[in-house]
Ligand code: HEC
């Protein structure tokens with residue numbers, strides 16, 4: 396009796412072992428195929444078509460974001476010289492609704508993936524004009540937090556991620572230098588109030604900032620170059 400159970404156990408175990416080996420050997424090529432497909436997909440997006448990007452930009456976007464991505468209107472962000480990777484993320488998130496803005500969700504919806512890639516790549520090649528801070532006192536409030544953070548509230552220095560001169564660090568940390576004060580105030584307030592929800596890092600960073608500090612940071616950033 397015991398013998399039979401044992402041998403059955405052995406058989407079952409053996410069968411499992413064989414089955415697992417079989418599955419493993421079947422999965423190997425599949426896994427390799429996945430790797431191959433992924434590698435191919437990574438190469439697949441052909442080089443961005445800058446001419447197409449420029450055409451889209453001039454035809455649709457320039458009306459608000461200005462010639463060459465240098466918007467002259469304070470609530471329309473400057474896009475020139477921004478990292479294409481950051482722009483792609485924003486446009487895709489406007490498309491999916493992860494970043495909400497009635498106007499931009501409509502604009503982004505007109506672009507397919509290639510369109511997003513091309514216009515973002517072209518904007519990255521444009522040179523941003525310098526901006527200016529409006530108020531010495533406000534900019535001083537901003538400078539202190541930008542460079543040193545606010546230890547009392549666990550707020551890290553903005554410079555640590557966006558670089559001391561606001562040039563940003565590709566691809567994750569966007570360029571801020573020279574951005575319109577009004578646009579930056581809106582973004583920081585939206586991150587703080589949970590209206591812009593596409594970055595927990597930025598939400599946590601600004602959740603304890605006061606309105607006055609947000610104004611100061613935005614003014615300081617406008618003058619960075
Ligand atoms: C009618 C005006 C208008 C037009 C046209 C427009 N935009 Fe915008 N865009 C805005 C506004 C307003 C915002 C700021 C949204 C917010 O407050 O979050 C914005 C934000 C953006 C952002 C986010 C920038 C950042 O730094 O996070 C990108 C990227 C962008 N627009 C790209 C485009 C592209 C590409 C086009 C053309 C296909 C375009 N926009 C057309 C008004 C416009």
Ligand code: HEC
Pocket residue numbers: 472484540541550551552553554555556557567568569571579582583593594596597600601612
């Ligand atoms: C730990 C890194 C980190 C720190 C510190 C940080 N940021 Fe950011 N910031 C980011 C990332 C990442 C994004 C991009 C969010 C996204 O993908 O939408 C961002 C986005 C922003 C934007 C939106 C830019 C645009 O064009 O819409 C502003 C404005 C900004 N940060 C300002 C600040 C300020 C001011 C501080 C300091 C109080 C700060 N950041 C500190 C990582 C950081």
